[in-house]
Amino acid sequence: MSFDGTSAVLLLAHGTPDVLGEMAEYLSKVTGGRALPDEVVKELQHRYAEIxxxxxxxxxxxxxxxxxxLQGRLLETALDGQRVYVGMRNWHPYxxxxxxxxxxxxxxxxxxxxxxxxNSRTSVGLYRSAVLAAAAGMEVEFVAGWAESPALALAFAERLWPVWAQACAESGRRxxxxxTAHSVPCRTIMTGEASVAGARPGTPVQMTPDPYPVEAKxxxxxxxERMAGVGxxxxxxxxxxxxxxxxxxxxxxxTVEDTLKAIRAEGHAGVVMQPVGFLCDHVEILYDIDIAFRKSADELGLKLWRAESLNDSDVLVRALAEVVTGGYRATVDEMTVPAGV
Incomplete structure (x- = not known):
């Protein structure tokens, strides 16, 4: 990608409601228009209220x-003023x-x-579809996955090391x-995808599994591996x-709940959690980990620590800059979207 006045970066995120009263509308965006039971809406309102x-x-x-x-602004600075925009799939700014x-x-x-x-073909695929639907007549490079970025791993390791050292010191043991990474419905990874683009109907093609579980791990x-230097x-x-x-x-x-039980059964009295599928604080961290999983850990007799989220990490911004400039070779689809599509 050459940076000039006609090129720009678009960061894509999930989106989140601004106030509790928007929850039902927000969830309808997440589910593609499928209404959820009132008790589900109320439960999620409760979780968001807690954070x-x-x-x-x-x-x-x-x-x-x-x-x-903020990550968009920091990336724009790192790219020497190259324009960076932020778009959300399920809420403003759409x-x-x-x-x-x-x-x-x-x-x-x-x-x-x-x-x-x-890269999940279902969730990331929805981002891709949203961009292509809006970008008729524009040239699009879509980064489908950058799970193996060395700078991303370093950013997580920098956040993990101090809390792991603290936990070990407080516990007097390792x-x-x-x-963790966000779960997805089983059906989204069970459906294969043709590995031969443009294959004619009836042509035998190899079916490949969704890469998401492998990439998350x-x-x-x-x-x-980045933590190996500290033992x-x-x-x-x-x-x-x-x-x-x-x-x-x-x-x-x-699940986290089953894994916490297994960790306790192995004789551990504490655990440090780090979500590696999320790049900033949001409800799945601030509620699911800090409140719900902490309670589950307490009930099991486990003390739970959490690594700080990446949020404004300089190394995360470096990772994003490398993805954008080609310093790290991500999985990229290149296409020009025909006008009228």
């Missing part, structure tokens, strides 16, 4: 919005609205980067680390998928 969301707007936006916008603004600003070439490093492994080894960490949906259907595991 500070109110009925009226606060002095600053919710954590996900705040940190994502991807379609941001792409419209980019067009008005004279942008004809977009490099779109998901702030979800591990404390295991539980890496690979990121965790790379973080562990961290393969026996010091576990991996689980967190935040399984509450609206029914099977989701991939193992």
């Amino acid at each position: 500070g969301l109110r009925e009226t707007p606060g002095l600053e936006p919710p954590p996900l919005t705040k940190w994502t916008i 991807i379609a609205d941001v792409v419209t603004q980019m067009r008005l600003d004279g942008v004809t070439h977009i490099k779109a980067v998901c702030l979800a490093p591990q 404390v295991p680390v539980l890496f 690979r990121t965790a492994q790379m973080v562990a 961290f080894g393969d026996r010091d960490w576990y991996f689980a998928f967190q935040s399984q949906g509450i609206s029914g259907g099977p989701w991939i595991g193992p």
